[in-house]
Amino acid sequence: MGSISISESVWFDLIKREMGPSGWQFQKVSSDKDNGILIENSPSTLRALIEQKxxxxxxxxxxxxxxxxxxxxxxxxxxxxVAFANEQYRIRYDCGTRPLSAL
Incomplete structure (x- = not known):
């Protein structure tokens, strides 16, 4: 069995969403002063994560x-x-990319 280490949560969540249905298992690794290294199961779907929490x-x-x-x-x-927006730009498939102030 192999493993992949990812420190960015965006990539971790993307891989969980894509590979979770294939049976991959995911764990989050963290540490604290009192307990040392902690390994915690991480559900592969949002539904499972919501149910767990x-x-x-x-x-x-x-x-x-x-x-x-x-x-x-x-x-x-x-x-x-569908229009997607972030803090600086609103991106529309049919209108291109413009600053929010231009919309």
Whole structure:
């Protein structure tokens, strides 16, 4: 059995989402002063992560991410043009890229 080490959460979450359905298992490694190195299972889907954390931790951000993923799949299936935005630019498939102030 092999392993891949990834320190960036964006890449870790991407690989979990893509490879989780294939049966890959994921662990997060951390450390603290009192316990040393800690290895914790990391669920491969948002649904499993929400189920693991609910009642113990705040899951509102994970619920938002799950809703966004579901809506993205629906829009993709219906071939809906969707605008994506970040802090500086709004990207539209049909209009190109412009600063938010220009919209």
């Amino acid at each position: 609910k009642g113990k931790e705040d899951v509102t951000n994970h619920l938002r991410q799950l809703l966004e993923a579901i809506l993205k799949d629906v829009c993709h299936s219906l071939e809906v043009k």
